[in-house]
Amino acid sequence: MLVSYPGPWTPFFGRLDAQQIPLQNPILFWTFVLVSLGGVAVLAAITYLRAWGSLWREWLTSVDHKKIGVMYCLLGIVMLFRGFIDGVMMRTQQAMAVGPRSPGYMGALHGYLPPYHFGQIYSAHGTIMILFAITPILVGLMNIIVPLQIGARDMAYPYLNAVSFWLTAAATGLVMISLFVGDFSHAGWVGLSPLTELAYSPGVGVDYWSWAVQIGSIATTLASINIIVTIIKMRAPGMTWTKMPIFCWTALSTSVVGLSSFPVFTAAVALLSLDRYAGTHFFTPGLGGNLMLYTDLFWIWGHPEVYYVILPAFGILSEIIPTFSEKPLFGYITMAVASIAIGGVSWSVWLHHFFTMGAGPGVNAFFSIASMLVGIPTGVKVFNWAFTLYRGRVRFDVPMLWALAALVLLLIGGLTGMMLAMPAINYTVHNSVFVVAHFHTMLNVVGFACFGAINYWFPKVFGFRLDERTGKRAFWFFSAGTFVLFGSMYALGFMGMPRRIDYIPFPSWRPLLIAEEVGIVLFVIASYYMIKQLVVSIRDRVQNRVTSSDVWGTARSLEWLTHSPVPFYNFAVQPHINARDEWAWRREHGRGAESPEHYEDIHLPINTPLPLILGAWTFALGFSLVWRMYWLAALSLIAIVVLVIARSFQDDPGHTVPGARIREIEASYRNGLEPAGAAGDGAGGPVAYPGAVASRPQDNVPARP
Amino acid sequence: MVTKGRDAWQHPQVQLARGGQYVGAYIVSLLLTGGPLWLVVRHGGTPWRLMIIIVACAAALTLVQAYFWPRLDLSRTQRWMTAALVLFIPLVVMTVGLTAWMFATLYARTMIPVLLHAPAFGY
Ligand code: HEM
Ligand SMILES: [Cu+2]
Numbered sequence: 001m002l003v004s005y006p007g008p009w010t011p012f013f014g015r016l017d018a019q020q021i022p023l024q025n026p027i028l029f030w031t032f033v034l035v036s037l038g039g040v041a042v043l044a045a046i047t048y049l050r051a052w053g054s055l056w057r058e059w060l061t062s063v064d065h066k067k068i069g070v071m072y073c074l075l076g077i078v079m080l081f082r083g084f085i086d087g088v089m090m091r092t093q094q095a096m097a098v099g100p101r102s103p104g105y106m107g108a109l110h111g112y113l114p115p116y117h118f119g120q121i122y123s124a125h126g127t128i129m130i131l132f133a134i135t136p137i138l139v140g141l142m143n144i145i146v147p148l149q150i151g152a153r154d155m156a157y158p159y160l161n162a163v164s165f166w167l168t169a170a171a172t173g174l175v176m177i178s179l180f181v182g183d184f185s186h187a188g189w190v191g192l193s194p195l196t197e198l199a200y201s202p203g204v205g206v207d208y209w210s211w212a213v214q215i216g217s218i219a220t221t222l223a224s225i226n227i228i229v230t231i232i233k234m235r236a237p238g239m240t241w242t243k244m245p246i247f248c249w250t251a252l253s254t255s256v257v258g259l260s261s262f263p264v265f266t267a268a269v270a271l272l273s274l275d276r277y278a279g280t281h282f283f284t285p286g287l288g289g290n291l292m293l294y295t296d297l298f299w300i301w302g303h304p305e306v307y308y309v310i311l312p313a314f315g316i317l318s319e320i321i322p323t324f325s326e327k328p329l330f331g332y333i334t335m336a337v338a339s340i341a342i343g344g345v346s347w348s349v350w351l352h353h354f355f356t357m358g359a360g361p362g363v364n365a366f367f368s369i370a371s372m373l374v375g376i377p378t379g380v381k382v383f384n385w386a387f388t389l390y391r392g393r394v395r396f397d398v399p400m401l402w403a404l405a406a407l408v409l410l411l412i413g414g415l416t417g418m419m420l421a422m423p424a425i426n427y428t429v430h431n432s433v434f435v436v437a438h439f440h441t442m443l444n445v446v447g448f449a450c451f452g453a454i455n456y457w458f459p460k461v462f463g464f465r466l467d468e469r470t471g472k473r474a475f476w477f478f479s480a481g482t483f484v485l486f487g488s489m490y491a492l493g494f495m496g497m498p499r500r501i502d503y504i505p506f507p508s509w510r511p512l513l514i515a516e517e518v519g520i521v522l523f524v525i526a527s528y529y530m531i532k533q534l535v536v537s538i539r540d541r542v543q544n545r546v547t548s549s550d551v552w553g554t555a556r557s558l559e560w561l562t563h564s565p566v567p568f569y570n571f572a573v574q575p576h577i578n579a580r581d582e583w584a585w586r587r588e589h590g591r592g593a594e595s596p597e598h599y600e601d602i603h604l605p606i607n608t609p610l611p612l613i614l615g616a617w618t619f620a621l622g623f624s625l626v627w628r629m630y631w632l633a634a635l636s637l638i639a640i641v642v643l644v645i646a647r648s649f650q651d652d653p654g655h656t657v658p659g660a661r662i663r664e665i666e667a668s669y670r671n672g673l674e675p676a677g678a679a680g681d682g683a684g685g686p687v688a689y690p691g692a693v694a695s696r697p698q699d700n701v702p703a704r705p
Numbered sequence: 706m707v708t709k710g711r712d713a714w715q716h717p718q719v720q721l722a723r724g725g726q727y728v729g730a731y732i733v734s735l736l737l738t739g740g741p742l743w744l745v746v747r748h749g750g751t752p753w754r755l756m757i758i759i760v761a762c763a764a765a766l767t768l769v770q771a772y773f774w775p776r777l778d779l780s781r782t783q784r785w786m787t788a789a790l791v792l793f794i795p796l797v798v799m800t801v802g803l804t805a806w807m808f809a810t811l812y813a814r815t816m817i818p819v820l821l822h823a824p825a826f827g828y
Pocket of ligand 1: 309
C-alpha cells in the first residue's frame with residue numbers, strides 16, 4: 001500500500017461495503033426512493049410506448065450534431081435542476097440556523113443540515129452548476145447551432161462528438177451516484193487545498209469529485225477541438241471570416257479558451273489524485289509539497305473557465321438582440337475582436353482569485369490591472385448591444401426579455417468584478433458572500449442567455465414554439481428571484497458574512513437571510529412555470545407548429561434558412577453565402593433556399609453504439625477508482641483502449657442518401673406533408689416531435705409585414 | 706467526414722511510426738535527465754552553472770521528444786499538431802513565468818518556511 005486511510009479494503013469490492021449506502025439519512029433515503037420511482041416510471045413509459053428501438057437507433061447511438069446537442073442540453077437541464085435543489089437546501093439551512101438559540105433538527109445542532117452534509121451540498125452545487133449544468137447546455141447549443149450557422153452538414157468529427165457527450169454523461173453519472181453510494185467532496189467546487197489531501201479528507205468524497213471533473217474536462221477538451229475544427233474547415237462557400245455569425249465567433253474563442261485551459265485542470269487534479277493514491281506530495285503542506293501551487297494551477301484553468309461560459313452567452317445575446325430589435329448587430333467587427341480579446345486577456349488574470357495569498361505588491365498590481373483590462377472589450381460589447389437597441393423596433397418576445405435582463409445583470413456583475421479586482425477592496429471582501437453574489441450575477445448572465453437561447457432556437461430544432469404566457473411568467477419570477485436573493489447577498493457580503501458557513505452567529509443578519517429565502521421561493525415558482533411551459537408547449541404542439549423557416553420573422557443568420565424542424569441533412573443544397581447576415585439578405589432580396597432541378601447525393605456518417613459503450617466503461621473506470629477496486633479499474637482501462645483501437649480498424653463507409661430521396665423529402669416539406677422517413681434513415685432526422693410536422697403550409701419567405 | 710475503405714495502418718500518422726527511433730529517443734531522454742540529476746546529486750558546479758545546464762538539457766529534451774515521439778514536424782500530416790504546440794508556447798511561458806514571479810518572494814512574505822519546520826508537518 002502506498003497510502004493509508006481508515007476503513008476496510010477487500011480486493012474485490014475495494015473500499016465499498018453495505019455501510020456506504022446512507023440509508024440512515026432521511027433526506028438521502030427519500031431522495032433515493034423518489035429517484036428510483038421516477039426512474040422506474042420513465043423506463044416503464046418507454047417500454048409501454050415501445051420506444052426502446054427508436055430511442056436506441058435515433059438518439060443513443062446517434063452521431064447527428066443536432067441530436068447530440070439536444071442530449072447535451074437535456075443532461076444540462078436535469079443537472080441544473082439537481083444543482084438548484086442543492087441551492088434551495090443551502091438557503092433554507094442558512095435561514096434556519098441563525099443565532100445560538102436557533103433549534104436543530106435531524107441530528108443537526110442548528111437548522112437541519114450537519115456541517116459535513118452542508119459542505120457536500122455546496123461542493124456539489126458549485127461543481128454541478130458550472131461543469132455539469134451550464135457547460136453541457138452551452139456545448140449542446142454550440143453543437144446544434146454552429147454547424148447550421150456555417151452551413152455545414154455536421155460537426156467535423158461526428159464520432160468524436162458523440163464520445164465527448166457520453167464522457168460528459170459518465171462524469172455526471174459519477175456525481176449523481178455519489179448521492180447514494182458513499183458521499184461527495186466537502187472541499188468546495190475549487191477543491192480547497194490541502195483539505196482535499198487524503199490526510200484531511202480520507203473518505204471517498206474528494207475522489208468522486210476528482211474523477212468526475214477529470215473525465216468531464218477531457219470531454220470538454222475534445223468538444224472544443226471539434227468546434228474549432230468545424231469552424232475553421234467546414235464553413236459554406238462564400239462564408240469568409242467577416243461573414244461568419246457572431247455566435248460562431250464566440251464559439252471559436254470559447255473553444256480556444258477551453259482547449260488551452262481544460263488540460264491544466266485535468267493535470268492539476270491528476271496530480272492531486274497521485275497525492276491521494278500514490279502518496280506523492282505535490283500539494284501537501286510540508287515534505288516538499290506546495291499547497292498554493294494547487295490553487296495556482298486551479299485558477300490558471302478556473303478563470304479562463306468562467307470566460308468559457310460567458311463567451312457563448314455573449315454570442316447568444318448578439319443573436320437575440322438584433323432579431324428583436326429588427327436591426328443588424330451594431331459594430332460586428334469590434335464584436336468579433338472583443339470576443340477574441342476577452343478570450344486572450346482571460347489568460348493573464350488568474351491571481352485575482354487569490355490576491356490574499358500574500359504575493360508581492362508588484363504581482364498584485366499587475367493582476368489587478370490585467371483584470372480591469374477585461375472590462376474594456378466587455379464594455380465594447382455592452383455599448384454595441386445598446387446601439388443595436390437604439391432606434392430599433394424593439395419587440396419583447398420571451399428570448400428578448402431574457403437577453404435584456406442579462407444585460408442588466410452583466411452591468412452589475414461587471415462592476416462588482418471591478419471592485420473585487422482591486423486588491424485593497426479584495427482583502428476586505430475575499431471569501432465573503434460578496435464574492436458569491438458577484439459570480440452568481442455573472443453566472444446568471446449565462447443562465448439568462450441560455451434560457452433566452454432555448455426559447456429562441458427551440459422552434460428551429462423541434463418545429464413548434466414554446467408557450468409564450470408561461471414563458472413570460474417564468475421569466476418574471478426568475479428575475480425577481482435573482483434580484484431579491486442576490487441583492488440581499490451583496491448586502492450581507494458588505495456586512496462581512498463569510499461564504500460556505502452552515503451556522504450564522506449574528507441574529508442581526510436574519511432579515512437579509514430571510515429575504516434570500518424569499519428569493520429562492522421565487523426561483524421555485526419560476527421553475528414551476530418553466531416545467532409548465534414545456535408541458536403546455538408539448539401538449540399544444542400542433543397549434544404552436546412553426547409554419548416557416550424563420551419563426552421570428554426578423555432573424556438574420558443562416559440557420560433560419562433551412563426548414564424547422566431541421567431535416568437530418570441540414571441543408572438540401574449547400575448554401576452559397578452572399579452577405580454577413582445571410583438569411584436577412586435573402587429575405588430582403590426575396591430569395592429563399594435554393595431548390596434546384598437536380599439534388600446531389602448526400603453522404604453521412606453512420607450511427608454507432610461505441611461512444612455509449614465507451615462512456616459506460618469510463619463510468620466503470622471512475623467508479624472503480626473512487627472505491628479503489630483496482631481489478632475493475634484495470635479491466636475498464638483495457639476495455640477502453642481496446643475499443644478505441646478496434647474502432648480505428650472498423651471500416652466506416654458512412655451512408656449515402658440519394659438525391660432522389662432528398663428531392664422527395666424536400667417536396668413533402670414544401671407541400672406541407674409529414675416527410676415520411678425524414679426522421680429515420682438510421683442517421684439522424686429532424687429533431688422533431690412527430691406531431692409537429694403533421695401538416696405545414698411551407699413557405700420559405702416569411703409573411704411578415 | 707467519413708473516409709471510405711479506411712485501414713488504420715494506412716493512416717498517415719500511423720505511417721510515421723518508427724520503433725527504433727522511439728527507443729533511441731527514450732535512451733537520449735534518460736541521458737538528458739540522468740545527467741543533470743547526477744550533477745545535482747554530486748553538487749557539480751555553482752548553482753548558476755547547474756541551472757544553465759539543467760535548462761539547456763530540458764530544452765534539448767523537449768525538442769528530442771517532440772520530434773522523435775509524436776513526430777512534430779512541418780509535413781502535411783503533422784503541421785496542425787506542430788502549429789498547435791507552437792501556439793501554446795506563449796501561454797506556457799506566460800503562465801510559468803507569472804507563477805514563478807508570484808511565488809518568488811512568497812515564502813519570505815508569509816510564514817510558510819517557519820511552518821515547514823513545525824512538528825505538525827512532520828519535522
Ligand atoms: C469584468 C470582468 C470581471 C472581473 C474584473 C472579475 C473579477 C473577479 C475577482 C477579482 C474575483 C475574486 C474574488 C475573490 O475571491 O476575492 C472573482 C471571482 C469570481 N468570478 Fe469574476 N470577474 C469578472 C467577470 C466574471 C465573469 C464573466 C464570470 C463568469 C461568468 C465570473 C465568475 C466568477 C467566479 C465563478 C468567481 C469566484 C469563484 C470562487 O471563488 O468560487 N466573473 N471575479
Ligand atoms: Cu477570475
